[in-house]
Structures are given as structure tokens and as C-alpha cells.
Amino acid sequence: MKNRFYFIIGAIIAVLFSACKKDNYDAPQADFTGRIVYKGEPIGVQYGQVNFELWQSGFGNYSALNVNVNQEGSFSAKLFDGNYKLVFSVNQGPFLWKKNAAGKQDTLAVNISGSKTMDIEVTPYYMIRGATLTAASGKVNGFCKLEKIITDANAKNVESVSLYINKTQFVDGGNNFGGAAVQTLSGAAIADLNNLNLSVTIPAITPAQNYVFARIGVKIAGVDDMIFTPVAKITY
Amino acid sequence: MKKYIYAFVAIAYLSFGQSCKKDSEFLDKQPTSTLPIDAVWKDPNLVLTVVGDLYDRYPDFQRIESWWLFADFDEGFASAGGDYFRHQNLEYGYDAWRYWDMGVYGYIRDLNMFIKRGQESTALKPADRDRFMAEARFIRAGVYFEMVKRMGGVPLITVPLDYDYSGDPSYLQYPRAKEAEIYDFVIAELEAVKTILPDDATVKSRATKAAALAMEARAALYAGSIAKYSNSQLSLPGGEVGISSTLANGYFTKALNAAKQIIDGGKYSLYQKNPNLSDNFAALFTDKGSNPEVIFVKDFKLKTNKVHGFTIDNQPRSSAEEAQGGRLNPSLNLVQSFEKLDNTYASLASVDAGGNPVYYTNITDIFAGRDARLAGTVILPGTQFKGKTVDIWAGYQLANGTIITGDNFGQTKDKVLPDNPASVQVVGKDGPVDGLEFSAQSGFYIRKYLDPATGSGQIGTRSDVWWIRYRYAEVLLNAAEAAFELGDFAAAAGYIKPVRDRAGLTTALTPAEITFDRIVHERKVEFAFEGQQLWDMKRWRLADKVWNGSNMSAADFINATNIGSATRTSTQVFGIWPYKYYNPGNANHLKYVFKVIKPSRVTAAHRFRIGNYYSSIGQDVLNGNPKIIRNPNQ
Numbered sequence: 001m002k003n004r005f006y007f008i009i010g011a012i013i014a015v016l017f018s019a020c021k022k023d024n025y026d027a028p029q030a031d032f033t034g035r036i037v038y039k040g041e042p043i044g045v046q047y048g049q050v051n052f053e054l055w056q057s058g059f060g061n062y063s064a065l066n067v068n069v070n071q072e073g074s075f076s077a078k079l080f081d082g083n084y085k086l087v088f089s090v091n092q093g094p095f096l097w098k099k100n101a102a103g104k105q106d107t108l109a110v111n112i113s114g115s116k117t118m119d120i121e122v123t124p125y126y127m128i129r130g131a132t133l134t135a136a137s138g139k140v141n142g143f144c145k146l147e148k149i150i151t152d153a154n155a156k157n158v159e160s161v162s163l164y165i166n167k168t169q170f171v172d173g174g175n176n177f178g179g180a181a182v183q184t185l186s187g188a189a190i191a192d193l194n195n196l197n198l199s200v201t202i203p204a205i206t207p208a209q210n211y212v213f214a215r216i217g218v219k220i221a222g223v224d225d226m227i228f229t230p231v232a233k234i235t236y
Numbered sequence: 237m238k239k240y241i242y243a244f245v246a247i248a249y250l251s252f253g254q255s256c257k258k259d260s261e262f263l264d265k266q267p268t269s270t271l272p273i274d275a276v277w278k279d280p281n282l283v284l285t286v287v288g289d290l291y292d293r294y295p296d297f298q299r300i301e302s303w304w305l306f307a308d309f310d311e312g313f314a315s316a317g318g319d320y321f322r323h324q325n326l327e328y329g330y331d332a333w334r335y336w337d338m339g340v341y342g343y344i345r346d347l348n349m350f351i352k353r354g355q356e357s358t359a360l361k362p363a364d365r366d367r368f369m370a371e372a373r374f375i376r377a378g379v380y381f382e383m384v385k386r387m388g389g390v391p392l393i394t395v396p397l398d399y400d401y402s403g404d405p406s407y408l409q410y411p412r413a414k415e416a417e418i419y420d421f422v423i424a425e426l427e428a429v430k431t432i433l434p435d436d437a438t439v440k441s442r443a444t445k446a447a448a449l450a451m452e453a454r455a456a457l458y459a460g461s462i463a464k465y466s467n468s469q470l471s472l473p474g475g476e477v478g479i480s481s482t483l484a485n486g487y488f489t490k491a492l493n494a495a496k497q498i499i500d501g502g503k504y505s506l507y508q509k510n511p512n513l514s515d516n517f518a519a520l521f522t523d524k525g526s527n528p529e530v531i532f533v534k535d536f537k538l539k540t541n542k543v544h545g546f547t548i549d550n551q552p553r554s555s556a557e558e559a560q561g562g563r564l565n566p567s568l569n570l571v572q573s574f575e576k577l578d579n580t581y582a583s584l585a586s587v588d589a590g591g592n593p594v595y596y597t598n599i600t601d602i603f604a605g606r607d608a609r610l611a612g613t614v615i616l617p618g619t620q621f622k623g624k625t626v627d628i629w630a631g632y633q634l635a636n637g638t639i640i641t642g643d644n645f646g647q648t649k650d651k652v653l654p655d656n657p658a659s660v661q662v663v664g665k666d667g668p669v670d671g672l673e674f675s676a677q678s679g680f681y682i683r684k685y686l687d688p689a690t691g692s693g694q695i696g697t698r699s700d701v702w703w704i705r706y707r708y709a710e711v712l713l714n715a716a717e718a719a720f721e722l723g724d725f726a727a728a729a730g731y732i733k734p735v736r737d738r739a740g741l742t743t744a745l746t747p748a749e750i751t752f753d754r755i756v757h758e759r760k761v762e763f764a765f766e767g768q769q770l771w772d773m774k775r776w777r778l779a780d781k782v783w784n785g786s787n788m789s790a791a792d793f794i795n796a797t798n799i800g801s802a803t804r805t806s807t808q809v810f811g812i813w814p815y816k817y818y819n820p821g822n823a824n825h826l827k828y829v830f831k832v833i834k835p836s837r838v839t840a841a842h843r844f845r846i847g848n849y850y851s852s853i854g855q856d857v858l859n860g861n862p863k864i865i866r867n868p869n870q
Contacts (some may be wrong), residue, residue: 061859064853089866090868090869091869173786173841174326174785174840174841222469223469224470224847224869
């Protein structure tokens with residue numbers, strides 16, 4: 001019995017102390033945070049849909065670090081110190097990224113040495129202006145204007161404008177009370193980009209809550225990712 | 237003493253006599269486990285074994301050996317515990333259905349080596365040798381077609397490449413060819429080999445003239461529709477992705493001509509052996525005896541290791557030969573697409589126009605008067621498989637709307653029905669029970685490719701039903717689509733007619749009724765679960781509209797008006813469940829009512845992004861060859 005006891009002690013020591021060696025590398029320390037902006041205004045996107053790539057040369061197994069952009073256009077990544085190149089791949093996000101002389105996506109040099117906050121400037125196809133979201137008599141009413149930012153050869157039309165509501169803070173085409181809480185105006189039906197009115201009836205929620213989250217999204221023809229207004233929490 | 241000398245000499249001879257051979261004689265021995273290449277190319281039977289291996293590696297994405305892939309695109313629901321995730325992922329990965337890695341180019345190298353050795357061989361009869369080489373070129377065309385379909389333009393390698401160990405591999409780094417160039421290569425190769433291959437309709441598992449023409453028609457049609465429906469989003473400046481719209485009509489003409497050669501050849505016809513149109517349509521896929529419709533297959537054989545378990549996986553649970561089955565449940569999305577016999581579209585009438593439930597005396601009545609292919613593709617509630625009626629109903633509905641149901645196959649309960657103390661069965665032996673694997677969670681089981689032979693559902697026997705890659709009905713529909721795109725609506729109506737006649741849709745479509753939506757619809761119902769859907773949606777550039785990531789609701793399945801629309805969304809699997817109405821004394825007592833449901837395991841809406849049109853290229857490939865450029869939108 002005693003033998004076995006010593007054996008167990010020995011085994012525990014062997015297991016615990018094997019972890020006391022120092023690791024080869026420290027964990028990454030630097031926080032790289034910021035927002036995707038157009039002239040200082042953040043660009044809202046769908047959760048988990050838009051990301052940019054960070055490339056670091058000089059190491060084997062060359063591949064990109066993908067950094068996701070949050071709903072409200074912010075991002076954050078834990079990185080090792082070093083020199084990175086930042087790029088959005090083609091047609092990622094509801095905006096255009098500047099191109100180099102060869103017509104390829106231009107990279108942005110990012111030097112990380114300690115934590116860093118940086119806003120990334122992009123050119124969206126449209127901006128949603130003057131959005132208001134209010135609740136009245138069991139409905140969420142939305143109003144917004146669209147400003148066409150890109151008007152040259154790269155300009156694109158609006159495919160549709162949608163008002164989504166959801167009971168959690170994630171609000172988009174896949175998160176809206178299972179498809180029940182959305183109103184969509186198709187691009188062809190929009191007469192005036194400066195006067196868009198949408199309205200959605202709030203479905204019954206179990207367990208009951210007296211608030212919903214809402215936002216307006218714009219789908220641009222031929223672009224995967226939609227541009228959104230900030231998520232608004234609406235109490236009714 | 238002499239004795240010792242003899243012994244010594246004998247030992248010395250045995251020891252050293254061996255080494256009198258030259259080194260080269262001693263070391264250069266023929267291996268006994270593999271055949272040298274020269275020996276193979278002397279005997280047609282040995283070459284056939286090599287060709288057999290090349291055929292065996294022929295690529296398919298969706299096929300009967302992987303039923304679960306049909307659930308990824310909302311044709312069916314995956315009623316199996318480990319596959320519910322297929323309905324819970326929002327989007328498809330950019331690397332999904334990627335077909336470009338070491339294995340693929342290794343395969344192409346083997347094909348190129350085979351062709352090169354065939355050219356050098358002298359021992360075979362020319363007729364044999366030419367057929368083998370034509371088969372290898374046919375397979376190689378098929379592999380490049382598969383690659384271009386999934387990846388866009390790829391490096392076009394037609395000779396075996398060897399490294400010279402100089403330390404500089406750059407001469408082996410080929411850039412991507414244009415997408416159109418790969419299609420042109422495929423079409424030209426098939427044109428070249430079609431006259432060498434046998435023109436024999438009894439050959440199904442090897443390349444024939446008709447197989448080459450059928451592949452050519454399909455490839456040209458794909459290229460044509462990519463040219464016609466492409467947009468600036470889906471193109472690269474070097475043409476690696478995207479085809480100029482000016483080339484569209486040229487490809488459509490080639491597709492039509494290739495299809496016409498099969499049709500005019502007269503060696504193939506639609507399968508019409510059984511007067512019962514639904515049974516006939518089901519038998520088309522399982523009848524391996526002189527089937528006039530089948531052109532090129534992946535074949536299987538019982539009592540070898542070339543068998544598959546499609547029937548084991550998907551047989552109705554109540555009559556299964558093993559304690560499993562029922563995994564793939566066709567979706568209501570698909571079922572309601574089968575049109576009515578007057579060529580109109582309608583949802584299944586679960587409720588009338590006023591929203592009141594409709595009561596049916598027989599459980600099959602709700603499906604009456606529809607395209608015969610529906611019952612040939614799907615096992616509907618109340619229909620039979622292997623002579624046994626499936627038992628699909630979800631429970632009792634009482635007069636006050638209460639549902640009485642169970643949570644296991646054919647469960648019985650005591651005293652649950654009003655004024656009835658007996659123990660009654662409250663749910664069908666095939667379900668549906670929400671979340672219970674192997675039960676018909678959409679209300680349906682699949683019938684297409686399900687083997688009616690006894691023992692096909694047993695693990696010890698399995699099934700040898702073949703996987704049809706090309707069949708005559710596709711040739712007709714390809715011809716119809718090509719003619720339609722070329723503006724010849726009368727010819728298109730003529731090609732589409734026999735396919736619809738066989739389905740019992742005897743009111744012919746007039747040329748004016750042949751629209752793009754009709755073409756899309758016809759392929760959807762004719763080729764359900766045949767692995768065509770994804771590629772069709774991609775080439776028409778409809779995939780991002782059909783799988784647009786928006787949730788669906790029951791309203792899409794109740795008196796829906798856009799069933800025939802090519803752009804109708806299908807992002808989530810829905811089902812329809814039969815209930816028995818229990819209200820003694822009422823005229824509708826024990827009649828059936830139907831409810832549109834969404835299986836609770838369906839939690840996300842599929843989203844096909846622009847970047848999914850062409851699968852991403854692996855980072856290892858990009859790192860290994862700086863000339864490769866990435867696909868758009870990823």
C-alpha cells in the first residue's frame with residue numbers, strides 16, 4: 001500500500017513539474033485594435049463576415065492572419081511585435097480598398113511594437129446617413145438616407161435595404177427572429193435614396209423582454225457584404 | 237585427408253562461386269511484386285488493370301457513396317446525429333469543394349505518363365492501344381473539367397514533368413491558364429477521341445463515343461453559361477476566371493452540336509420499361525440490365541469490395557434490414573417544386589386560400605396530380621418501398637388543436653385520446669420525430685438510387701447500384717438549354733418534350749413557354765440528388781441568390797407564388813408532417829391534416845458568397861508557385 005502511495009506521489013510530481021520548463025516563446029503581448037472608418041465614421045458590417053489579412057514575411061509557412069471585423073466596425077488582435085502588411089482581399093467588405101499601380105490591392109505597412117490603435121480608412125460604396133430607429137405601437141420604425149460615395153466607374157447600385165430586429169445584440173440577415181422580423185425594400189422599388197422608411201412588427205418574445213435590437217442594412221448589387229447602421233437597443 | 241579437401245572445395249565453391257557473377261547481373265533482378273512498365277504494355281489485359289485504376293480515381297463531388305453532401309444544399313435534410321451541423325453552418329468555406337492539390341496533379345501526371353507510354357509502346361495491337369490512350373485522354377479531360385468547374389483556370393499540364401535536381405524548380409512553375417482555355421482543351425480533346433472510342437451503347441463503365449460527346453456537351457454548356465451570365469465581380473484581368481460574353485454563342489453551338497450527335501445517333505433512348513411512370517423513373521437508376529438511357533457510370537459489383545452503403549444509410553427505418561436507415565430526407569423545398577400535371581406550380585395544399593386546414597381521406601392525396609418524378613425521387617408518406625408501406629405520420633391532432641405524439645419510432649401510449657382508454661400508436665414507425673435520427677424529419681425519405689434488391693440494406697451484402705454520371709435525359713436537356721440560349725425556342729421545346737412526357741406531363745410546353753426559369757426548374761426536378769445542382773447554380777450565377785443567407789419562413793411553403801422562379805431562395809430545409817385528425821363524430825374524423833414545419837435542427841440559413849463561386853487555392857500551392865494568382869472575392 002505504501003509503495004503505491006509513493007508511486008502516486010511520484011507520478012503527480014512527474015506530471016506537475018514537467019510543465020515548469022520555460023516555453024520557447026512568450027505569448028503574444030501586443031494588442032492591435034481600431035476601427036474600419038470612412039472619414040472618421042465607423043462602418044458597420046455583419047458579425048463574422050468581414051476580415052482583413054495580416055502578412056508577416058521572414059518566417060516559413062507563409063500565410064495570412066485573418067482578423068475579423070466586429071458589427072460596429074471595430075477589430076482587435078493579439079500579435080507579436082514585428083512588421084506586418086495589412087490588406088483587405090478583393091471585394092471583402094462593403095467598400096473599396098485602394099489599389100497599387102499594378103491594379104492589385106495595396107498593402108498597408110503596420111509596425112507593431114507594443115499595443116497599437118489604428119483606424120483603417122476605406123471608401124464605402126454608400127454611407128447610411130441620419131438613421132433613426134424608434135419603437136411605436138408594437139413596431140420598430142426606421143428611417144435613413146443613403147449617400148452614394150463611389151460615383152465613378154466602380155459605382156454600384158443598391159440591391160435592397162432591410163430593417164432587421166432581433167432579441168440579442170446580433171442583428172443581420174441570419175439573426176432576426178428566425179426570418180420573422182425583417183422588412184426589405186428592393187432597390188428597384190426605391191424612388192428616393194434620401195427618404196427610406198421601414199417598419200417591422202415586433203414578434204412575441206419568450207421569455208418576455210421589453211427591448212429589441214435593431215439596425216438597417218444595405219445590400220449593394222454584386223457585393224457580398226452589407227453595410228449596416230450601428231445596432232440600436234430599443235426599449236418599448 | 238582427401239575427404240576434408242573435398243569438403244573444403246565444396247564449401248569454397250558454394251561460398252565464392254556466387255560472387256563470380258557480375259554485379260549488374262546479381263543486383264538487377266525483376267521485382268516479383270510489381271510489374272515492370274514494358275511488361276504491362278505487352279498485354280491488353282494488364283493495361284486494362286492500369287486503366288481501371290485511372291477510372292477508379294475519376295472525380296465526383298456528390299455521389300451515392302457520400303449521401304451527406306446532398307444535405308449541404310437543402311435538397312435534403314440530414315437525419316443523422318453527426319450531420320445536423322450541415323444545417324447549422326451559415327456559410328460555405330472558401331475552400332469547400334476545392335480540387336487542386338498534390339493528389340490531383342499526381343493523378344494528371346499518371347494520366348500523362350500513361351499516354352506517353354502508350355505512344356511509345358509497340359507490342360500492342362494498334363486498335364487496343366488507341367482505345368486505351370483515348371480512354372486516358374477522356375479521363376484527363378474529365379479531370380480538367382472537374383478542376384475548371386471548381387477552381388477556374390488551372391495550369392494546363394499535358395506532358396509528364398520531371399525535376400532535374402538543378403536546385404531551380406522555376407521551369408516547373410506554370411501559371412494558370414485562362415478559364416476559357418481549359419474549357420477549349422476539354423472540348424478539343426473530347427472531339428479528338430470520340431471517333432477512336434467505341435460507339436457501343438452496351439459499354440457503360442468505360443468511355444464511349446457517346447460519353448465523350450455527353451461530356452463535351454456539358455462542358456460547352458457550362459462555358460457558354462459562364463460567358464453569358466458572368467459579371468465583372470467574377471473575373472480576373474488575366475482571364476483565369478471569367479469568360480468573355482462574346483464567346484457564349486460559340487460554346488452554346490458546340491454544346492448543341494455535340495448533344496445532337498448523340499440524339500441523331502439513335503443508340504440511346506429514355507428509359508421507359510415500366511408503364512407506372514413513378515416506378516419507371518425510380519427503376520431508371522437501379523436497372524443495370526440493358527438500360528438504354530445510361531451513358532457513363534461508376535459501376536459497383538456485389539461480392540467484391542466495390543459495393544456501397546447508400547441503401548443501408550437511407551432505407552426506410554420501419555422496413556430496414558438493419559437497425560438504421562432514413563438518413564437523407566428530401567426537403568419540402570424540393571418536393572413542392574414538382575409541378576402539377578397542368579404545368580402549373582403550387583405549394584402542397586396543407587391549408588386552403590383562407591388559411592383553413594385541408595382534410596385528406598388518404599395520406600397520399602395531397603401529392604396527387606403531380607409530376608410522376610416526385611414519387612420516383614421521394615418516398616412519400618403512404619407509399620411503398622420493397623413492397624412495404626412506409627409509416628410516416630407525426631401524431632394525432634385533437635379537435636381543440638392539441639397534438640398527441642411520441643418521441644420514438646411507432647410509440648404507443650395509453651389513454652391519450654379522449655374517450656378511448658386503449659393503448660394506441662401515436663407516431664409512425666418511420667417518425668417523423670423532431671431530432672430523432674433515422675426518422676423522416678422532413679416527412680419524406682429518398683427513393684432515387686435506393687436499391688430494391690433484397691439484401692441491399694444489409695451491411696454484409698450492401699448495394700451494387702451504379703452512380704450515373706451521364707444519361708440521355710441530360711443530353712436532351714442540355715440540347716434544350718443550348719437551343720434556348722441560341723434563341724431557337726421551338727427546338728428547345730422539342731428537346732424538352734420527351735423528358736416531360738415520361739414524367740406524365742403530357743401537355744407540351746409551347747415554344748413561348750420555354751423560359752430561363754423553365755430550364756432551371758426542369759433540371760432541378762429531373763436531376764435532384766444527381767450532383768448537378770451546385771454546378772448548375774454556379775454556372776448560372778444563381779448560387780448567391782438561391783443561398784442568400786436569409787432565413788425562410790413557413791409562408792414560403794404555404795400558397796407560395798414563386799416556386800417556378802429561378803431565383804427563389806432555398807436556404808433552409810423545411811418539411812411537411814401528416815397528422816391524423818381525431819374528432820369522433822366529426823366528418824373529418826381520422827382524416828389527415830398536414831403542417832409545414834422547420835426541423836428544429838435547422839438553425840442557420842445557407843449563404844453562398846461571391847467568393848464561393850471559385851474555391852480558394854491552398855496557401856501551399858500559392859507559396860510553391862509565385863505565378864499562381866488567387867481567385868476573386870476571398
